[in-house]
Amino acid sequence: MSDQTTATRTQRESGDFLPDLCAPQAVLLLVLVAELLALLLAMINRGLAQVSWEAVALFSFQVQWIVLVSAALLCRLKPRLNQWPPVRAGAISYGLVLTITLVFSLLGQWLMRAFLGQAPTLDAWQLGENLITAAILAGIGLRYLYLQQQLHNQQQAELQARIQALQSRIRPHFLFNSLNSIASLIASAPDRAERAVEDLSALFRASLAEPSLIPLERELELCRDYLAMEQLRLGERLQVQWQVDEQPDNAQIPALLLQPLLENAVFHGIEPLPEGGVIQIQIARSGDQLAIRIENPLPTAPVSHTQGPHSQAPQKAREHNRMALDNVRHRLQAHFGPTARLSEAGEGGRFILVISYPME
Known part of the structure; x- marks a missing residue:
């Protein structure tokens, strides 16, 4: 058996790589987290005194699309992620989120300039800020989701082992x-x-x-x-x-x-x-x-006071x-x-x- 086949089997037997991000409860949680993140970015970008609902809505529109599309694609890739070694699955998931951030950042700049009637130009600094922010948050978020799922896998494995031991x-x-x-x-x-x-x-x-x-x-x-x-x-x-x-x-x-x-x-x-x-x-x-x-x-049964071999x-x-x-x-x-x-x-x-x- 090859090393790749062994790694694939080990990953499959160990459980899922990430939680099911397409479950209704997970989608609701992602929407709430994305909205809080948009509010945070608006406060950091404009300052608390100058933050406005327009700024929050603008950040929310972009962040929601990035988060929900990333979750949808990770759901579609979940069977493949479960088969790959953790390092490879993590790298692909991380790269996927950054790619989606890049695409929506470029699309957002184009739509905003088209809406304002300006010529489409590339704001490299804004694009870099978006990618760095996404790199930090995606790394933390994916790591948290991975550890959470591994804990769940371990709990399920321990539960099955416990049930097997009890039944045996x-x-x-x-x-x-x-x-x-x-x-x-x-x-x-x-x-x-x-x-x-x-x-x-x-x-x-x-x-x-x-x-x-x-x-x-x-x-x-x-x-x-x-x-x-x-x-x-x-x-x-x-x-x-x-x-x-x-x-x-x-x-x-x-x-x-x-x-x-x-x-x-x-x-x-x-x-x-x-x-x-x-x-x-x-x-x-x-x-x-x-x-x-x-x-x-x-x-x-009467209590026996003898000390014979059958008294116990x-x-x-x-x-x-x-x-x-x-x-x-x-x-x-x-x-x-x-x-x-x-x-x-x-x-x-x-x-x-x-x-x-x-x-x-």
Whole structure:
């Protein structure tokens, strides 16, 4: 692979070179900045005591055209800028702004003299002032935009790495437990074991996929596959009640967010009870928030005062449960920000988890 190809790939993978200057919010900001710059140039050129609206309008007309045309051309060049090395992309962007400044400065001088009925002549000093001013301001502005975009790229990369790390902690846990479930069925119920392998394959594909938001219905499908596999192992001891309100088609959720919570509900709420119990899943929409409620029995295990090898098992189980909940909480906040919530409570012999987050 050539050095140029490697540099191109590195630049493409690192993200955009400049922000999207054609976005409505960016255009509005550029217009406001250009207007403030025109006011500043009018004050410097005429002095505060002699500044007039005519002078501000004249500078504003020229500066707005330079800024907006530069932004439009940089937007058109954005795919190429993202492929070039940063030094080359920066030099081309800088040269483009200076070229546009030169063109509009010459055009402005010609229009002004034509409007006043004068012969078209070149004011080299005025042209030089415009180019020097543009060189300073363009250098500062492009450098600021570049650093701002690189910070955004870094934040996005860190966010994706964080989400991948959080999701990778889920995979071994539920996969090993699922394999144990299948192993317990092979000798006594091979047909059920085959069905469990099919359900596991769907979960396996989901766990190996890139961490992202998926449709809520797809996540519920995976959860049903998992619970069906556990019901093959636990039989009538595991009862599941679903209450899912009609959801909009664009409702999404981080992949494999609910499955580990249901796994904890089975492991900590159903398995310790000889008679089993009921897991309730309720999903409802409240305004622009999606609320998910999961309930399972809360066994009351006696406190062991022995110092044998199994005395630490309940404590380790609680720690694992806490780690799983913290994992889910961090993934929610990574995707949806601080407005996402995961709360837990024990009430009436039931353990209750409530998830709420904004629907995008």
